Amino acid sequence: MTTAMSPTPSATSRHTSGRQRTTAALVTGAGGEMGHGLIQTLAAEGGRAIVALDIRELSSEIRSSCDAAFAGDICDEGLLSRLLAQYEISEIYHLAALLSTRGEFVPETAHQVNVVGTLNMLKLAAEEARTHGRTVRFFFPSSIAAYGMATLAQKRAAGRVAENQCLEPITMYGCSKLAGEHLGRYYERHYRLLAKDRMEKPIDFRSIRFPGIISADTVPSGGTSDYGPEMIHAAAQGRPYGCFVRADSRIPFMTMPEAVTAIVGVMRAEKSVLQRQVYNISSFAPSAQDFASLVLREFPGAIVTWEVDEKRQAIIDSWPEDIDDAAARADWGWKPQHDLASAFSGYLLPRIRARYE
Ligand code: SER
Numbered sequence: 001m002t003t004a005m006s007p008t009p010s011a012t013s014r015h016t017s018g019r020q021r022t023t024a025a026l027v028t029g030a031g032g033e034m035g036h037g038l039i040q041t042l043a044a045e046g047g048r049a050i051v052a053l054d055i056r057e058l059s060s061e062i063r064s065s066c067d068a069a070f071a072g073d074i075c076d077e078g079l080l081s082r083l084l085a086q087y088e089i090s091e092i093y094h095l096a097a098l099l100s101t102r103g104e105f106v107p108e109t110a111h112q113v114n115v116v117g118t119l120n121m122l123k124l125a126a127e128e129a130r131t132h133g134r135t136v137r138f139f140f141p142s143s144i145a146a147y148g149m150a151t152l153a154q155k156r157a158a159g160r161v162a163e164n165q166c167l168e169p170i171t172m173y174g175c176s177k178l179a180g181e182h183l184g185r186y187y188e189r190h191y192r193l194l195a196k197d198r199m200e201k202p203i204d205f206r207s208i209r210f211p212g213i214i215s216a217d218t219v220p221s222g223g224t225s226d227y228g229p230e231m232i233h234a235a236a237q238g239r240p241y242g243c244f245v246r247a248d249s250r251i252p253f254m255t256m257p258e259a260v261t262a263i264v265g266v267m268r269a270e271k272s273v274l275q276r277q278v279y280n281i282s283s284f285a286p287s288a289q290d291f292a293s294l295v296l297r298e299f300p301g302a303i304v305t306w307e308v309d310e311k312r313q314a315i316i317d318s319w320p321e322d323i324d325d326a327a328a329r330a331d332w333g334w335k336p337q338h339d340l341a342s343a344f345s346g347y348l349l350p351r352i353r354a355r356y357e
Contacts, residue, residue: 022067023087024067028054028092090134099173138205142278154166214343245316
């Protein structure tokens with residue numbers, strides 16, 4: 001189903017059918033946590049239409065920031081053709097994915113959505129580039145799940161890992177994110193390598209490996225880093241929380257506004273400064289106990305217990321305790337806005353309190 005919203009003034013081009021098409025940024029997985037934050041920022045930037053695609057109907061709040069919203073599957077060719085009949089896609093933010101916990105219940109579905117879905121979007125981008133003779137910029141959110149360490153001892157010994165280390169993920173989500181990174185590199189540099197009529201660099205592929213992300217406005221579902229945001233949102237609602245990982249579990253996290261700032265930062269960077277296609281970024285790397293201590297201090301009466309799920313724990317134990325983001329800092333000026341304390345005091349607490357009051 002398509003819901004056309006009133007288009008903002010934007011550039012237009014002529015489709016092969018002769019019809020005018022509006023130049024747009026396409027955001028897949030638009031109804032998810034990251035889409036929620038990103039779409040508002042892209043809408044505020046202005047300059048081109050925003051077309052949202054999600055498996056579900058979008059909330060009216062997100063829809064109101066978009067020029068059009070398409071509900072359907074990223075693997076549905078008919079839907080994608082209808083979208084392309086109306087819009088010329090100049091950049092893609094491909095956020096649709098099944099996260100790490102959900103993916104372990106339905107790994108083949110995770111592959112279908114995360115890998116085949118990504119391939120479809122890359123193909124769409126390459127075809128758009130070919131039609132218009134203009135490179136399409138493509139953002140792909142990768143994850144710390146792309147890393148994998150076999151034991152907790154290895155994780156502790158590895159410390160902060162750089163982009164090319166420890167790439168043996170243990171989850172289907174991690175495997176599919178790593179596959180997506182490779183596909184993006186292939187489409188940018190080598191797509192149709194032997195074809196006589198190939199286009200050089202149809203895609204400008206940019207990717208960030210995100211840590212766990214905490215939003216004050218939404219609660220994640222289906223991820224394994226969810227214990228951080230779940231603990232905070234539960235305490236703010238006066239609900240006890242049974243944390244599914246050990247108190248000493250440690251992975252990197254950041255706030256959603258930092259993640260959105262990073263996406264815009266890497267997407268607006270001059271290509272000439274980008275030495276890589278895939279970048280680590282990191283803000284703070286607390287233990288689950290660090291989260292609990294802050295939650296107990298800020299919400300007197302909060303109850304946090306440790307109800308470890310050994311299998312989800314194994315996933316967290318396979319992810320690095322922190323990641324080295326020196327390349328992102330040097331190349332495109334990435335800088336975190338928060339440490340754990342300021343993430344709580346300056347962002348999470350005021351907004352979460354207001355939300356649940
Ligand atoms: N938030 C993701 C997950 O837990 C990791 O990037 O699956």
